[in-house]
Amino acid sequence: MSKPVDIPAVKRQLKIKTGVVKRLSKELTLYNKEAEAQQRKYDEFKSKVSNEEDEAKLRSEETMLKEAKKMVPDAESRLSKAVLDLREFTVATKDIPELKDDQDFIAAKEALEEAEM
Numbered sequence: 536m537s538k539p540v541d542i543p544a545v546k547r548q549l550k551i552k553t554g555v556v557k558r559l560s561k562e563l564t565l566y567n568k569e570a571e572a573q574q575r576k577y578d579e580f581k582s583k584v585s586n587e588e589d590e591a592k593l594r595s596e597e598t599m600l601k602e603a604k605k606m607v608p609d610a611e612s613r614l615s616k617a618v619l620d621l622r623e624f625t626v627a628t629k630d631i632p633e634l635k636d637d638q639d640f641i642a643a644k645e646a647l648e649e650a651e652m
Contacts, residue, residue, distance in 0.1 A: 542633050549628070549639040552621040556646045559614040566606040573603040618650050 577593075577600045584593050625643050634640045 540631055540633075542631070545628055545631065545634065546637065546639045548624060549634075549637075549643050552617070552624055553639070553643045553646045555617045556614070556621050556650050559610065559617050560646075560650045563607070563610040563614050566603070566610045570600075570603040570607055573600045576600075614650060618647060622647055 573596075577596045580589075580596050581593060584590060621643055625640070625647070628634055628640070
């Protein structure tokens with residue numbers, strides 16, 4: 536005999552895990568845009584360097600560029616872990632009849648699809 540499933544708890548976990556995946560997807564997109572913008576700014580400034588003061592500012596811009604680029608792999612890693620966690624949870628709960636057409640379960644699947652694009 537199988538033990539009863541706490542549907543409200545499962546739905547709560549689905550919402551939480553789905554929210555994490557959505558938030559981290561947005562975060563990764565923002566970090567990528569920031570890194571691209573910082574790269575353009577650095578490249579533009581580098582082409583205009585003409586004196587020592589500009590060289591110092593260029594080094595500062597380079598540091599900012601490196602920092603922006605560092606955030607991307609970290610965000611990718613966190614998103615990857617969150618996607619794996621949500622995927623495992625949806626696989627483990629897919630056979631629960633009460634969740635078959637549940638909006639939270641559907642939202643979780645959609646979040647996984649979007650994150651994997």
